[in-house]
Each structure stands twice: as C-alpha cells, then as structure tokens.
Amino acid sequence: MRRVSGKVLVLNNNYEPLNISTVRRALRLILLGKAEVIYSYDGELLRAEKVAFPKPSVIRLLRYVKIRREVPLTKKNILKRDNYTCQYCGRRDLPLTIDHVIPKRLGGKDTWENLVCACVYCNNRKGDRTPEQAGMKLLRKPRKPSYFVFITQGIRIPDERWKPFLFLD
Ligand SMILES: [Zn+2]
The missing domain is CATH 1.10.30.50 (DNA Binding (I), subunit A)
Structure with missing residues (x-):
C-alpha cells in the first residue's frame, strides 16, 4: 500500500484513549481483527490490492489492554x-x-x-x-503530566469526533 498520511485515535476496549497511531498501523490492527472502526474519514478511500478501505479516524481495540505509560522526566x-x-x-x-x-x-x-x-x-x-x-511565585503548581494529555498537548486534532473521547470541547 502506498504511504498514507493522517492520524488515527486508538481507543482501548473501554473507549479510553490509548494512543495516536498512523493509518497504516491502524489498518493492520483492523485487518488482524484486533480493532474495529468507530469513525472513518469521510470520502477517503485507501486502496490495497483490489480492496478499498475507508480511512479510519477512530478505532477501538477489541480486547482491553492494560498499559500504564509514563512520560519520561527529561x-x-x-x-x-x-x-x-x-x-x-x-x-x-x-x-x-x-x-x-x-x-x-x-x-x-x-x-x-x-x-x-x-x-x-x-x-x-x-x-x-x-x-x-x-519573593517569587510560581504560575501554577508543577505536576506530573498524564501520558495521554501529554501526547495530545499542542497537536491539531484532525477530526472533531475525537473530542468527546479526549474530553475536549
Ligand atoms: Zn521569567
């Protein structure tokens, strides 16, 4: 398959956001039967061999994965x-x-x-x-960031339908 651009929001089985993936990795999960498509980008088809797939925007893993990821302190x-x-x-x-x-x-x-x-x-x-x-004051109390909030900080959300999953409005 040719290189496709775009980002896919990967949800855990319980709809919690897990990571942001490439379209290619998301398609692999779907083709392997490990994830289902929740939303696709409208009107965009990806062609592989003779099959066309809607380009996924949000996918959900069919099995719950237990992951506790931490942001490295750097x-x-x-x-x-x-x-x-x-x-x-x-x-x-x-x-x-x-x-x-x-x-x-x-x-x-x-x-x-x-x-x-x-x-x-x-x-x-x-x-x-x-x-x-x-005699100086901090603007805010420094805290350890949550992994998902951290990785989505400052990125442009490509699809409005991601927002409810990310608790953004
Ligand atoms: Zn300063």
Missing part, C-alpha cells in the same frame, strides 16, 4: 509540560532553563513536582533560594 518534557513558558514571569520569548523549585542544596529532588521551566533572568534572580525566599 528537560525537553519539562519545557513541553510548561508550554515553553517561564513559570515565574510567564514570558515565552526569553532563553529558557530548568529550575529546581526547592534548590538541590536544600534537598530538592529531580522530580516533576520540583522542576519547572524558568527564563534565564528569573532563574538568576531566584538563585539558590526557594520561591518564598526569593
């Missing part, structure tokens, strides 16, 4: 979680660093709850102090 992912925004001044147009909210010197750990995106100026100003000691 500098890149901290920046993404914080939407590339300094968590002290709210600016996005300055060079960004990663700040330990509770400094390492005071026992602060490398965790989702203790690392935030900070611009170089705020990071320098805060120095080796807690936000309270520096």
